[in-house]
Amino acid sequence: MDTILQLLANGLMLGGLFAIVAVGLTLIFGIVKVVNFAHGEFLMVGMYLTFLVTRMLGLHPFVAVIVVVPALFLIGALTQRLIIQPLMSARDDHIQIFATVGLSTALINLALLVFGADIANTPASGLRTPIEIGPVRVLSGQIAIFVASIALVIGLQLFLQNTAMGRAIRAVAQNRSAAQLMGINVDRIYILTFGxxxxxxxxxxxxxxxxxxxxxxxxTYFVLTAFVVVVLGGLGSIPGAFVGSLVIGLIDSFAGFYIGSDMREVAVFGVFLLILILRPAGLFGKQLNLSHVSP
Structure with a gap:
């Protein structure tokens, strides 16, 4: 029983990790309808910024959020304005995908040029400290990620449901042409959403x-799983992304223990394909999609 509880805890912690990466990806797809293949490289840029802020200023890694979040918002907004937006009227939607693939390659090579291929280790600052909860042991940093993923999902849902800007975003997601007729600046909404x-x-x-x-x-490691999570939960669904992340995390945890670490991805993608065969729209389908606007 202790083993089962530990595997459950590991799976939930891993699911929270996947969720916090996938939430931004599913938000962009749900509104802008663009698959951002540079999402993983945005994560990489943020991790390097965290490393630099922590090393240069000697601060706790979490303090870097005051630098990293605005910087990533700006990068995302500029990506939409300068790269994606000029291609929005293209006849072939694949051009937008190719643009994000090109951006991904450019960011990877830029990082190699600036930092080299060596690994950078951000100081843990106590976040690797194990915490025992009964028979279960998890790291303090894992708990922080899990709690943050829940807060992020709830915060985004409240923002989209209860603010004027959130309602405008959902209106654009539902019908771009109708939103324009109602006086909503669609291009601005796309830039804001990408940011x-x-x-x-x-x-x-x-x-x-x-x-x-x-x-x-x-x-690359995180975004591959994030794409699986987004499709599994239901394209554009923030709650679906969170639930899908937990499902993938639990499968990964139990498969790694009972089948073998080298078979974890086989189990994950096997269950993923099975669910899509039985429910092609994903776990949450269209019912909780971001494009749904409550009356």
Missing amino acids: IGAACVGVAAVLIAPLYPTSPTIG
């Missing part, structure tokens, strides 16, 4: 950097 999505991954970067070594390719 918020990137800012979310900035929060993830600050929380993840003390627990994982930073390298130019670190984003």
Whole structure:
């Protein structure tokens, strides 16, 4: 029983980690309808910024959030304004995807040029301290990530449901042409949404950097799972992304223990494919999609 509880805890902690990366990605897709293949590289940039702020100023890694989140918001907003927006009227939507792939490659090579291929380790500052809760042991940093993922999901839902800007974002997601007729500046909404999505991954970067070594390719590992989570939960659904993350985290944890660490990804993608066969729209489908506007 102790083993089961530990595996459950590990799975939930891992799910929280995936969720905090996937939330920004699903927000961007749900509103802008663009698959951002540079999302993982945004995470990498945020982790390097956290490393630099922590090393240069000697501050706790979490304090870096006051620098990293605004910086990632700006990067996301500029990406939408300068790269994605000029391509929004293109006949082939794949051009936008290719643009984000190109941005991803450029950011990886820029990081290699500036930092080299060496791993950068952000000081843990006590975030690797194990905490025992009965028979379960988790790291303090893992708990922080899990709590932050819940807060981020709830905060975004409240923002989208209860603010004028949030309602404007949901209106654009539902029908761009109708939103324009109602006087909503759609281009501005897209820029804002892309910036918020990137800012979310900035929060993830600050929380993840003390627990994982930073390298130019670190984003690839996280974003691959984030794409699975987004599709599994239901494209554009923030609650779906969170639930999907927990499902993937639990599968990864139990498969790694009972099947073997080298078979974890096989189990994850196997269950992922099975769920999509049974429910192609994802776990939450359209019912909780961001494009749904409450009356």
